[in-house]
Amino acid sequence: MADEVPQPLNYIPEVILKKRKNNEEWAIRRKLQLEQKVRKLKSDSFVIKKPEQFIREYRDKEMDLVQMKQRGKRRIKQGLIMPDSKLLFVIRVGGKSDMHPRTRKLLYSLRLRKIFSGVFVKANARIMEILQKVEPYVTYGYPNLKSVKDLIYKKGTGKIEQERVPLTSNDIVEQKLGQHGIICLEDVVSEIANVGPHFKEVTSFLCPFALTKPEKALQGKKRRYKDGGDSGNREDHINELISKMN
Numbered sequence: 001m002a003d004e005v006p007q008p009l010n011y012i013p014e015v016i017l018k019k020r021k022n023n024e025e026w027a028i029r030r031k032l033q034l035e036q037k038v039r040k041l042k043s044d045s046f047v048i049k050k051p052e053q054f055i056r057e058y059r060d061k062e063m064d065l066v067q068m069k070q071r072g073k074r075r076i077k078q079g080l081i082m083p084d085s086k087l088l089f090v091i092r093v094g095g096k097s098d099m100h101p102r103t104r105k106l107l108y109s110l111r112l113r114k115i116f117s118g119v120f121v122k123a124n125a126r127i128m129e130i131l132q133k134v135e136p137y138v139t140y141g142y143p144n145l146k147s148v149k150d151l152i153y154k155k156g157t158g159k160i161e162q163e164r165v166p167l168t169s170n171d172i173v174e175q176k177l178g179q180h181g182i183i184c185l186e187d188v189v190s191e192i193a194n195v196g197p198h199f200k201e202v203t204s205f206l207c208p209f210a211l212t213k214p215e216k217a218l219q220g221k222k223r224r225y226k227d228g229g230d231s232g233n234r235e236d237h238i239n240e241l242i243s244k245m246n
Contacts, residue, residue, distance in 0.1 A: 022154055023166045029210075083123050085142035086195045088131075089151075089238055091118040091211065091245070093218055093230050095137035106134050116245065117208040118151075120192050122199055136222040136231050141238025148193045150246050152185060157207045164207050176205050211245035 092112040095103070110130060111119050120143070121127050131140060143151075156167040158176060165172060170184040177183070180198040182191060191202045218241075223229025225237070234241065 020168075023168060026157075026166060082125075082128060083142065083233065084235070086123050087143060087148075087193065088121050088123050088127070088140050089118055089143040089147065089242065090121055090131065090138050090140040091238075091241070092116065092137060093139050094220065094222065095134075099137070103134055103137070106130050107137060110134075110138075111208050112138065113208070114210075116211045116213055118211050118242075118245075119208050120148075120203050120206070122195055135224070139225060139231050139234055139238070139241070141234035141241075142236055143242060144236070144239050145189075145193050147239045147242045149189050151209055151242065152189055152192070152206075154246055155209045155211070156185070156188075157210075158205050159207050177201060214241065214244035217241055217244045 090110060090112065092107060092115055094115065095107060096115075099107075107113070110121065111117075131138060152167070157164045158167055158172060159165070160172070160176065167173065167185060167188075173185060173188060174183040177188070177198070180201055182188060182198060182202065188202055188206075190196065191198055196202075218230050221229035222231055224232035225234045226232065
């Protein structure tokens with residue numbers, strides 16, 4: 001009997017292997033986050049705040065509102081400065097008990113409900129006004145093509161029937177965005193990077209990116225980046241921060 005010819009091994013592209021690994025890590029991280037949330041809810045139910053803590057938090061929130069109004073007046077006085085790029089990537093870097101509800105509402109309008117979450121936005125007058133008002137709690141800048149691609153391939157998830165789904169196949173993209181001629185991840189990258197005609201539909205489909213807290217890159221300083229702090233416009237330097245949080 002003649003020797004059987006060995007069958008060639010199936011080749012799996014490296015990008016697919018990386019995606020599988022990222023999905024496994026995402027599932028583990030999500031499970032840990034849910035467990036931590038349950039533990040926190042249980043522990044918080046037994047915490048009794050002292051009166052002075054309530055007073056301090058109230059004063060912090062009122063001060064936050066005053067400062068937000070001052071930043072709005074500064075915008076009117078100095079005029080609205082539009083960035084050099086139509087595409088911005090915004091990362092929430094702070095904000096918790098010291099935030100006024102109006103500040104929180106503005107952050108929520110950007111879909112930045114959690115610290116170290118990030119979103120792509122199109123620079124316009126409304127967005128720049130919001131960013132100026134919430135400046136102490138966000139940092140942003142001009143993402144390059146590599147940053148856009150890395151974020152979508154490594155951290156990208158889409159919203160399907162109110163569920164967060166990892167972008168593991170082009171079928172998921174085509175299912176939600178095929179009617180706009182966007183049928184694969186490369187199309188998503190192109191639409192975001194070029195701020196295409198269906199930018200709004202694509203960003204609405206994409207969930208906010210859950211980023212990793214970077215070591216030493218963020219120190220919790222509310223001063224603007226150009227003044228040695230964490231917040232505000234980093235321009236092209238946002239790409240360095242994205243690489244550390246991706």
